[in-house]
Amino acid sequence: MIGTMKTRKTLLGGALVALAAGALVAGPAQAEVSEETAFVFNTLLFLIGGFLVMLMAAGFAMLEVGFVRTKHAAAICLKNIALYSIAGIMFYLVGYQIMYGGETPWFGMPAVWGPSELAGDAEISLETGYAAASDWFFQMVFVATAASIVSGTIAERVKLGPFFIFVVVLTAVIYPVQGSWEWGAGWLDSDFGFSDFAGSTLVHSTGGWAALAGAILLGARTGRFGPNATPMVPSSLPLATLGTFILWFGWFGFNGASQLAMGSAADAVAISQIFANTNMAAAAGVVTAYLLSMALGGGKANLAYCLNGALAGLVSITAEPLTPTILEAIAIGAVGSVIATFGAKFLEAVRIDDVVGAIPVHLFAGIWGTMAVPLTNSEASFFGQAVGVGAVGAFVFLSSFVVWLILKITVGIRLSPDAENVGGDLSELGHPAGSIFAAIDPGKPAAPAE
Template sequence: MKKLLRGTGLFLVTSAFMGVSAAHAEVSEETAYILNTLLFLIGGFLVMWMAAGFCMLESGLVRTKNVATICLKNIGLYAIAGIMYYLMGYNLMYMDVAEATGFMGTFAMWGPGETAAAEAIDVSGGYSSASDWFFQMVFVATAASIVSGTLAERIKLFPFFIFVVVLTGVIYPIQGSWEWGAGWLDGKGFSDFAGSTLVHSTGGWAALTGAILLGARKGKYAADGSVRPIPGSSLPLATLGTFILWLGWFGFNGASQLALGSAIDAVAVSQIFANTNMAAAGGVVAAILMTKLLYKKVDLTMALNGALAGLVSITAEPLTPTIGSAIIIGAIGGILVVLAVPLLDKLKIDDVVGAIPVHLVAGIWGTLAVPITNSDVTFGAQITGVVAIGAFVSIASAVVWLVLKYTLGIRMSEEDEDRGGDLAELGLEAYPEFGHGSQKL
C-alpha cells in the first residue's frame, strides 16, 4: 500500500534532524493497530471533507447559472470514484504490481479482509484493511475534482461523468501503482509522499487535455486576443471552500505517514501538520505580494489559489523540510500560480478556477523540490516520474476525451451554454430568485 514501508525507516533517519529520540513507544501490537487504523480513518474523513471544499470553491468561481451543475458534478464524481475504486481501482493500483512488470496490478474487485468479530482479526498487519481502502479511495476523488473546476460552465454532464469513470477506475490507479504500488518508478527512486504528482498533477494533466479539446467558454477571448474577465458568483463561498481544503489537507498529508503507533510517528505527523500549514501561508503571502507588484491591486482569487498552490507544493515531501523551508516551498508555488494564470490566457486555454496552475504547475514544482530537503532522492528520478506520468495521463486522457467528443459530444450547445448548465442539464437553478437571464453574456 501507499508508502507503507517508508514510515519507520525514514523517520529514524530524520529523527536526529528533528531533535527527537528514535526510540519507539512501548505499546502493544493491538494498540498500535488501533492507533494506525484511527489515523487512516481520521485522515480519510478529512480528505473526504475536501470534496466539500472543491464544491464550494468551484461554486463561488462559476456564474450563478452554473452553480447547481457544479454541485451535482462534485457529489456525483465523489460517488463514482468510490464505486470505481472498489470495482477495479484499488487492486489495479496495489495488487501484485511488482509481479506484473511494475506497470499495473490486477483487474479485480477489492474485498474486505476482516470482520467485526475480534477473534477473526489479525493485528499483525498493523491496520484495518477497510481503513486503508477508505483512505486510498478518497484520494482518487480529489484528482477527479480538479478536472471538474477547469472544465466548468461548458462541458456536458454525462460525458464528464463517463470520463470520471475511466479516470478513477483506470488512469489514476495505473500511474499510482508505479510509485505507491511499488511499481517501476518506485524502483527508480521516485518519491511522492502524498501525491503532488500522483494525485494533483494527474488531475491537472487530465484537466489540461480536456480544456484544450473542449475549447474556451463563449465570450472568454475576444477576436483581438484580449481576455474578457468572467467573475464568479460568490467570492465568500470560494474563500470558504479554500479554508475547507486547507483543513482537509492535514488529513491528506498528515495521515500519509500511515502510522501512529509510536512516538516517532506522532512527532512525524506533527511535523507534517506544521509544514503543511506554513507552506499554505507562504503561498498566500507570495500571491498577495505578486499581484500587488504586477497589477497594483491585490487579487483575492489569486490569494486563494496561492494557498492551494502552497499546499500542493509541500505534498510531495511534507516531512523533511524545516518550517522555514516549507514556507519557501509554498511561496514559490504561490508565485508560479500568479505567473501561470496569464500564460494560460495567452494560449487561450480557459481554466475557470485556476486548477491547472494550482495542481499541475505547483504539483510539478513540489515534486522536483523533494531532493532539496531529502538527500535520498535524486532530481533525475523526480524528473523521470513527472515526465512519465505526465505523458501517460495526457495521452490516455486525450484518447478518452476524443472518443467522447466524436461520439456523445462533450460541449454544451451555444444556446445551452448561454442559458447555463443549471437550466440546460438540470432544469433548475441554484439561485432562482435571481432569474437566469441576469448572468447571460
Template sequence: MTISASLLRAARPALLGAVGLTAFGTLGAFAQEAAAEAAPEFAKAADTAFIFNTLLFLLGGFLVMWMAAGFAMLEAGLVRSKNVSMQLLKNIALYSIAGLMYWLVGYSLMYVDVNGYFGTLWPYAFDPVGLEGADTAALLETGYSTASDWFFQMVFVATAASIVSGSLAERIKLWPFLIFVVVLTGFIYPIAGSWQWGGGWLSQMGFSDFAGSTLVHSVGGWAALAGALLLGARKGKYGPGGVVNALPGSSMPLATLGTFILWLGWFGFNGASQLAMGTIGDAADISRIFANTNLAAAGGVVAALILAQILYKRVDITFVLNGALAGLVSITAEPLTPGPFAAIVIGAIGGVIVVLTVPLLDKFKIDDVVGAIPVHLLAGIWGTIAVPITNPGTSFGVQLVGIIAYGVFTFVAALVVWAILKATMGMRVSEEEEMTGLDLAEIGVEAYPEFTASTVR
C-alpha cells in the first residue's frame, strides 16, 4: 500500500506521543487518540486503491470484450460473401464458450495454487454479494475484486480463440472448430498462461510478457498454424506451377471497421495490464502505455503502407490493416518502458513482418485467410524478443526460452487435438459445400441473401 504525505502527517502525532510517553505520561492518551484517528485514513487509502484497481479491470475488460466485435467484423470483411454468416456465428460462439470454460476450469488452472506448470481443477468462486461475512482485510490486501480480475483475464482467452477462427475460415466445419475452442480455452491456454502470469516456472526464470504478445497472440497463432497445416488450403487458392490465386474478401469497409475496433480495444488490453490504478505512478504509467500502444499501431500502418508500395507498386489495404494489428501485437509484450521513438520502431517492424511473410506463407501453401499467423504469431515473437531492448531487466536468452516453450507446447497440443478431430469427425467440409459456401451448407443462413449462389465469389 502506498502511504501519501497527508497520511504520514496524520500519523505523526501518534508517533511523537509514543516516543514521549515514557517521559510525559499525560501524552499517552493523546497518542492513542491520534492513532485511532489516523487508522481510518490508512483504511480509506486501501479502499480507494481497491476501487480504482477494480475499476481498471472492469474498464479494460469491457474494452477487450469489444475486441470480439472487432474480430467478427474483420473476419466478415476478409472472407467471401458466402461465408460471412459462418464467421459471425463462430465469433459469438467462441466468445461464449471461452467465458464458460474459463470459469469452469481455466482460471483455476492458470492462477490457483500453481505448482510451476499448472494450477487446480475446479470452478472459480467470485466475491460474495456485498462482501457480507467476507474477509475484507484479505480482499484489501489483494487490492482488487476477484470477479473483476476473472473478467479481465477471461476476455484475453477469447482473443486467443478468435485468432484461430480467422485463419481457418471458409473450409472448416463448425462443430470440430467449437470443440477445439473448448480445449484451447479450458486447458491449453490456461496451462500455458500459468507458466508466466500464474507465477510458474517461466516467471521464476525472469521471462517477461507484459500483456501477452506470446501468451495470448503467439499461442493463438501456433494453434492456428497447426490447424491450417492439417486442414489444407481452400479450393482454388493455389494453382499448378506455384500460382497463387487471390480470393478477395467481401467487404473492406467491414474489415476496416473491425481493425479500428480492435485498435480501440487494445488500449484496454495493454493499459489494464498495468494491473493497478491506485496511485499517481500507476495512472501515469497507464497513460504512457496508451501513448506507446497508439504510436506502435501507427508505425505498423505507415511501414506496411510504404513497403507495400515499394515491393508491389501499389498499396493493398489488407496489408495496411494487418500492419496496424501487427504493430499492436508487437508492442504488447512491453508497452511501458519504450520511449515514443522506440515504440514506433517496434510497431513498424511488425508492419514489415506482415508485408514480407504473407507471401512467404503462400509459397509454402499455408492458407491463412485473414493473415492471423503473420500478425499474431510472428509479430508476437518479434515483440517478445524486443523486450530486453527497452527493458534491461530482462534477458534475450530467457525470452527465447519462453518463446520456444510456448511454441512447442501449443503447437504439439493443438496438432494432437486437431488430428483427433480430423480422424473422428472430420475437420473439413466437402468440396461441394465449400463451393456453395458455409453460410448455406453449414448453418442455412446467408449474410447477403439478395445474392444468388452464381453471383457469389
C-alpha cells in the first residue's frame, strides 16, 4: 500500500532516486535490476527488524517473570503471549487503518498486501520500494511492545480478563491515534516538526502513560507500602537479566530497521551508526546505574537498577539514534539511566507500585530522549518536541484512565485479596508455573511412559 510507511524518514525515496539516476547511465536493464535489488533489501530490513522486535516480547516476558514473585510467574507468561497475539489481530482489523489510512473500511478485511503482490513475480509493482506486508509486520510488532510495557507495571494484582480488554482498546485505538499524529503524517509531523525516530514517545512513553493510569486506579500490591510492608522478593533476577539481554538484542531491530531503507550504501552506513549508538547508550546506562546504586546503597550495587539502567539507555536513544556521535549517545544513555534510577525512588515516595520499574524506564527516560533530539538533530526544535510529548502524554493518559476506570466500575480490574494472596497462577490459571499437569489433578498417578 503506497504511502503507509512511517514518515519520519525520506531516505527510502532518496535511495530510489539515486538508483534511478544511476540506472539512466547504466541502461534500462540495469534500472530494472537496481530497482528490484533495492526492493528486496528494503523488504529484508523490515522483516529482519520485525522479527527482532517480536523477540522483544520474549524479553519482556522473562524480565517480568524474573521481577514478580513466583506465585505470579505463569500468569505473567500468559499475559505476554496473549497481549502479543491480541495486538496483532487488533492492529490488523482496526489500528493500521487509523494510524496510516487505507483504501478499505474498518472491519472490512484490510488489504495488507498490495494488489500486484498477489500476482506472479513478473507483475509485482516495485514503485513502493518494499513489500507491503513487510511494512505492516514491522509496524505491528511496535504496537505489541507498547502493550508489554503496561503488563509489567501492574503485575501481581490486575485480573487477566480486564487487562486483555484494555489491550484491545490500546492497540486498536489509543496507540494508532497518537501514532498517526507523527508517523502517519499527522499534525505533529506537519505543523510542529515533531521528531521521534523509533518511538521514545510514540511507543515507550505511550506504554508508560497507559501503565501509570492503570497503576493509579489499581493501587499498590497488598503489603507493598506502609508500616506493615513486607518484602516483595523477585522470583529470579537471573531470568530478569536474560530478559534484559533479549530486549537489548531486539532493540537493534527496533532502532536499526527504523531507518526504513537498506537499498543504498548511505542506508547501510546509517544503520551501522544506529547499531553502534544504540549499543553504547545501553552500555552507558548499565555503568551509570551501577555507580549510582553503589553510591545510594552504601557501596553495594543493585542488579535491578543496572538492568533498568540498560533499558533506560535504550529508550533514551530511541528518539534519535542516528545523528548523535558515539560519545553523545553514551551521554544520552547515561542521563536516561540517572532519570530512571531516581524516577523509581520518586514512585516509591508517592506510593505508586511499579513492579518492574517500567514507568521510570519507558515514560521518564522516553520523555528525556525525545526532548534531547534537538541537541544532535538541528531539524528538530525543543518547542516542537515539547508539544509532541505533551500532546501524546495528555491523550494517552486521559484515554487510558477512562478505559481503566470504566473497567474498574463495570467488571473490576483487581484481584480479590484472597486471589492476590494465593497468587495469579492458582487464582487465575489454576496451576503454578512449575507443572501444569500436576496442578490439574495432583492425585492422579502419572501415565506410564510410551
